[in-house]
Amino acid sequence: xxxxxTFVTAAxxxxxxxxxxxxxxxxxxxxxxxxxxxxxxAITELTSATTDKERxxxxxxxxxxxxxxxxxxxxxxxxxxxxxxxxxxxxxxAVFTEYMSAVYGKRFAEYSGQxxxxxxxxxTGETSTVFTIVKGxxxxxxxxxxxxxxxGNNTITDVRVEGLSLAETHRQEFASVISSNGGKxxxxxxxxxxxxxxx
Amino acid sequence: xxxxxxFTKKTLAVTSVALGLLAAGCATAPDPSDEAAVxxxxxxxxxxxxxNRYFFEVNHGLDELLVKPFAxxxxxxxxxxxxxxxxxxxxxxxxxxxxxxxLFQGEGGRAxxxxxxxxxxxxxxxxxxxxxxxxxxxxxxxxDFGQTLAVWGSGEGIYLHLPLMGPxxxxxxxxxxxxxxxxxxxxxxxxxxxxxxxxxxxxxxxxDTRARNLETIAELQKGSVDFYATIRSLYRQHRNxxxxxxxxxxxxxxxxxxxxxxxxxxxxxxxxxxxxAPSAQTQQPASDDQLSEAx
Numbered sequence: 001x002x003x004x005x006t007f008v009t010a011a012x013x014x015x016x017x018x019x020x021x022x023x024x025x026x027x028x029x030x031x032x033x034x035x036x037x038x039x040x041x042a043i044t045e046l047t048s049a050t051t052d053k054e055r056x057x058x059x060x061x062x063x064x065x066x067x068x069x070x071x072x073x074x075x076x077x078x079x080x081x082x083x084x085x086x087x088x089x090x091x092x093x094a095v096f097t098e099y100m101s102a103v104y105g106k107r108f109a110e111y112s113g114q115x116x117x118x119x120x121x122x123x124t125g126e127t128s129t130v131f132t133i134v135k136g137x138x139x140x141x142x143x144x145x146x147x148x149x150x151x152g153n154n155t156i157t158d159v160r161v162e163g164l165s166l167a168e169t170h171r172q173e174f175a176s177v178i179s180s181n182g183g184k185x186x187x188x189x190x191x192x193x194x195x196x197x198x199x
Numbered sequence: 200x201x202x203x204x205x206f207t208k209k210t211l212a213v214t215s216v217a218l219g220l221l222a223a224g225c226a227t228a229p230d231p232s233d234e235a236a237v238x239x240x241x242x243x244x245x246x247x248x249x250x251n252r253y254f255f256e257v258n259h260g261l262d263e264l265l266v267k268p269f270a271x272x273x274x275x276x277x278x279x280x281x282x283x284x285x286x287x288x289x290x291x292x293x294x295x296x297x298x299x300x301x302l303f304q305g306e307g308g309r310a311x312x313x314x315x316x317x318x319x320x321x322x323x324x325x326x327x328x329x330x331x332x333x334x335x336x337x338x339x340x341x342x343d344f345g346q347t348l349a350v351w352g353s354g355e356g357i358y359l360h361l362p363l364m365g366p367x368x369x370x371x372x373x374x375x376x377x378x379x380x381x382x383x384x385x386x387x388x389x390x391x392x393x394x395x396x397x398x399x400x401x402x403x404x405x406x407d408t409r410a411r412n413l414e415t416i417a418e419l420q421k422g423s424v425d426f427y428a429t430i431r432s433l434y435r436q437h438r439n440x441x442x443x444x445x446x447x448x449x450x451x452x453x454x455x456x457x458x459x460x461x462x463x464x465x466x467x468x469x470x471x472x473x474x475x476a477p478s479a480q481t482q483q484p485a486s487d488d489q490l491s492e493a494x
Contacts, residue, residue: 079235103422110414138411142445163440169432175239176428179229183236191424199421 028121028128031147034154035130038066039116046108052199055105060097068148068155069097075157076170077185080178084185092185095192102199112136116143126150127157225249244357245431251360255427258365262409270409282407284328289404290339291320291327296378300342304350309444312337341441344381345374349442358431366434 042062049055063069073096074081074089084092114136122129130145146158158167174188181187226248229236245251273282294317301310316332316339324331330339348370349355356369364372379385388394409416423429 079238083235106422107418162437163443163445164433164436168436169429172242172432173423173425173428176243176425176431179236179239180425183233188424195422195424 028123031121031128031130031149031154032118034066034147035116035118035132035145038062038156042108043111046105047111049105049108052102052106052109055108056098056101056196056199057105059105059108060101063097063100066154066156068157069093069100071148071155071157072167073097075167076174078171078175080175080183080185083183088185088189091189095189095196098196099192102196106199123149243428243431246357247359251358252427254362255360255430257362258360261363266405266409267413269406270413273406273410274413282410283330285403286407287320287324287330288327289400289407290330291317291324292384292400293341293382294320296382297340297342299381300344300347300378303344303347304342306342306444309340309342312340313342340444343371343374344377345371345438346442348374349438355435355438358435360427360431366430371438 042059045058045062046055049058070093073093076096077084077092081089114134116132117135119131119133121131126149128147128149130147132143132145133140134143141162142160144160145156146160148155148157158165160166177188177191178185181191226240226246229240231237277285294313298310298313298317301307301313316337319332319335319337320327320330323329333339353370355371359367359369359372361367361372364375367375384397384400388397419429420426
């Protein structure tokens with residue numbers, strides 16, 4: 001069976017880049033620290049929350065701060081992005097961000113002291129990938145973070161847990177939803193809204 | 200022999216049901232002028248989707264009825280060290296198949312690890328119950344003939360969701376058969392007429408894996424808006440990761456799927472092909488050489 005160690009561990013992120021390689025260059029260290037500060041903030045704020053609604057509400061601003069949500073949202077629509085009207089695009093980015101907060105916020109309920117350790121940082125032009133492992137989780141799963149460093153701002157554009165990409169998985173899932181609903185992006189927006197309300 | 204007959208009969212029955220479904224189970228291709236739908240259809244590579252979704256539902260029903268409850272009892276009844284012992288034991292039984300596939304793939308170092316693990320765990324690890332080899336840094340890895348075929352250059356083929364086996368494709372399903380034949384325990388089962396060993400192993404493995412993933416799968420399912428499509432995507436990504444032995448897939452590959460597929464607004468060609476496209480730089484990081492050429 002697949003999904004041995006999947007997105008639960010993606011959410012099980014934790015205190016500051018404790019194991020940053022001392023020889024890493026300064027900017028690489030800064031991207032490692034960026035991921036570290038994300039996990040620090042997420043752990044601090046989400047573990048104090050008691051309900052799933054509260055967790056979602058607390059994760060939302062964190063996602064907006066650390067992730068490039070418009071880009072991620074656009075990616076998950078694939079070619080359907082171009083077909084959506086500007087209103088649909090705006091509505092989609094908003095509901096996708098809420099959906100992410102609801103689905104991934106929930107998983108912090110299971111958090112039990114795991115921590116992220118940065119293994120290395122690879123830079124390719126304006127994209128860096130920060131390779132981390134989750135210490136304290138079974139099998140120490142790998143979590144890779146794609147960070148866009150353009151303009152001196154770090155924003156995350158994808159997360160891969162054991163090679164399973166968040167952006168790709170949602171893109172393929174959403175493509176299936178849209179194509180089984182007559183190619184309408186609005187149908188996906190409605191379904192995501194319902195999902196968010198049900199969590 | 201009885202077992203073989205019985206198995207053949209079952210296979211025939213399943214096959215005839217499958218063929219019946221197949222007739223009604225082909226996905227309809229989208230309107231060729233609908234670019235996005237065509238791309239989604241091709242990428243899903245799932246022409247038997249209606250039949251696959253049917254078996255997905257059947258498996259899901261069996262899971263709810265049988266596997267999940269058992270996995271729940273298993274979790275409650277056994278403390279973590281006992282479960283780890285069971286898994287270590289099952290993994291050790293797989294060592295010959297893993298070793299063969301390490302060798303088929305020309306992975307000498309990994310083959311050495313597998314052989315050493317088998318020797319250490321079978322002796323020091325009390326017949327495989329303890330993962331003693333990991334104390335020496337010899338960590339477990341999986342390998343199977345589906346992965347070997349991929350390393351040899353075989354494509355995965357169309358997506359399949361098989362009864363009992365779950366997500367698969369012709370390459371991985373064929374690989375499973377080869378692994379079954381490669382496995383010494385298969386032959387022990389036949390020769391000594393103790394094939395219950397293999398049935399039991401299959402069942403315990405299923406329960407153990409399910410028990411370890413109860414919450415993960417439940418969360419995944421709750422959050423998903425098309426669970427079948429999520430599993431299909433995750434299965435493929437998981438297999439690709441396993442084929443690459445978990446090594447970082449080179450950035451080039453992921454960029455092809457990520458960015459070239461989604462042209463910048465107004466650009467018919469992917470941005471990277473445009474002579475000067477400053478807006479493309481954030482999308483498609485160019486090397487210094489490429490940049491100096493462009494300007």
